Amino acid sequence: METLFFLIVSIVAIASAVMVIACRNPINSALSLILTFFCLATYYVMLDAPFLAAVQVMVYAGAIMVLIVFTIMLLNIRIDATRRHSHMIFFGSIVGFATLFNTVYIVMKSRAATPATTVNVEALKAGHTELIGREMFTNFLLPFEITSILLLVAIVGAVVIAKKKI
Amino acid sequence: MENLNGYLIVSAILFSIGTIGVLTRKNAIVIFMCVELMLNAVNLTFVALSRHLGNLDGQVFVFFVMTVAAAEAAVGLALMIAFYNNRETIDVTDMNSLKW
Secondary structure, eight states: OHHHHHHHHHHHHHHHHHHHHHOSSHHHHHHHHHHHHHHHHHHHHHTTOHHHHHHIIIIIIIIIHHHHHHHHHHHTOOOOTTSOSBOOHHHHHHHHHHHHHHHHHHHHHSSTTSOOSOOOHHHHHTTHHHHHHHHHHHTTHHHHHHHHHHHHHHHHHHHHHHOSOO | OOOHHHHHHHHHHHHHHHHHHHHHBOBHHHHHHHHHHHHHHHHHHHHHHHHHHTOTHHHHHHHHHHHHHHHHHHHHHHHHHHHHHHHSOOBGGGOOTTOO
């Protein structure tokens, strides 16, 4: 049952990811990308990570994609049917398939799928968000603070760059 | 729950689709969306291996990757708006000011 569900979600995720790079209209690409993000949120739920699934839906499918769709609407890009919308398809496909074969080969050859020795699954299931918060504010406190500085720089940078006259 | 290879292979397929999109499309916003797709594929790998190893570090890393992606989205889209104000296009073949 779970394998069947996994297959269905995988088919939807891969088909919508192909739609992202195949659509001529950027709006259609953005909507397909939102569908891919929802499939990834489903994967996170299946992997016992409900906090990350919620963050995926809120931050990615909510905030970032709204920003992208807003920019597409703001720029109001007309689709010129006479111009080509892609280039270097042969070379790009070769590089992409080489990446795919390489990663699949490494996954198949590695011992990553052998069960780990100490899996503390019960502790992971109970109070998941609390555990992540405790981890983030103790072991990862310095990266957390650096992240806040990064967000501040991004806010100031976005405003300064997008302004017409400084 | 012994389906780790399935998750890793789906992640590899999504990453390759993102690579093809980055290399072949001409619209800068679509290239940007393909970069987001690649970041999400890596996030899926992090979460799958974190679940497999019973270790929460991967999920904290995914949180940081999402933060960097949000900052990248804000700055990247601002750059595209600034470029569009100058050139009236966001086609990457027209971004040739530095080309000799």
